[in-house]
Amino acid sequence: MEFLYAVGFMLGENSKPLMCRIEDGVIYNDGIRMIMLQKDPLMRRVTEIIDRVVEAGLYNYWKTLEFNRFKFYYSLIGIGDKHDGYYSFNLYHMQPAFYLLLMGWCLSALSFIVELFYNRVLSKRK
Secondary structure (H helix, E strand, O other): OHHHHHHOOOEOHHHOEOOOOOOOOOOOOOOOOOOOOOOOOOHHHHHHHHHHHHHHOHHHHHHHHHHHHHHHHHOOOOOOOOOOOOOOOOOOOOHHHHHHHHHHHHHHHHHHHHHHHHHHHHHHHO
16 A cells, blocks of 8 residues: 555546555555575574564665655656645745845945935035
8 A cells, every 4th residue: 555655546636545544653664575494594684674673664764765756757646736735834935035025225325325425425515
């Protein structure tokens, strides 16, 4: 199911999942298996390596990389968004407004200096 979500086959309009997910568990089978006999001498070492990989989060990272590759390859997921959810708005987004504000202050300071200079020159001529 995760593969189908990553590829975009199980998504409806606005990239929303068509099936409900269970919040507290994962119940899909991803097909990664390794056959080992019950009393294999490497069983303990393999179990330890698998535990470390899962605890370190490498398995989830590899899975995410693979899903992102599938999303890019199939490119069925819509880019459009309805903008009705939470959006992170920070100072980086306000940068053009601050530049306009700075430009306005510079123009007002320049016009004030020109007005003072113009009044002083005219008052000396009369």
